[in-house]
Amino acid sequence: MSELNALLEPGMLVRHPERPDWGLGQVQSNIGGRITVNFREQGKVVLDGNRVSLLPVFDE
Template sequence: MSGINAILEPGMLVRHPAQPDWGIGQVQSNIAGRITVNFREAGKIVIEGSHVVLDIVND
């Protein structure tokens, strides 16, 4: 895994670029390119980091 997803750590806030209705999510884990995120509106989702580049929330 490379790019932004490689630096994601537990506690960081992110958005899924293709699913804005999920709201802001908090990274729970990032293991071997599989990123588990707890989204406010969608709950816990496991994302394959090689298919989706998450947006970091800097608010």
């Protein structure tokens, strides 16, 4: 898992770098590299933190 993904906590806002159409997402959980995010346009998605580095959003 990337160092940045390791810092993600429930409630944090993120974007998927390869899926901008999913919109803004809110982290639901981050357990053992499995990150569950609820995206506005895609719904709930479980991601492998070893395969994708989510981008934190601080200004929305």
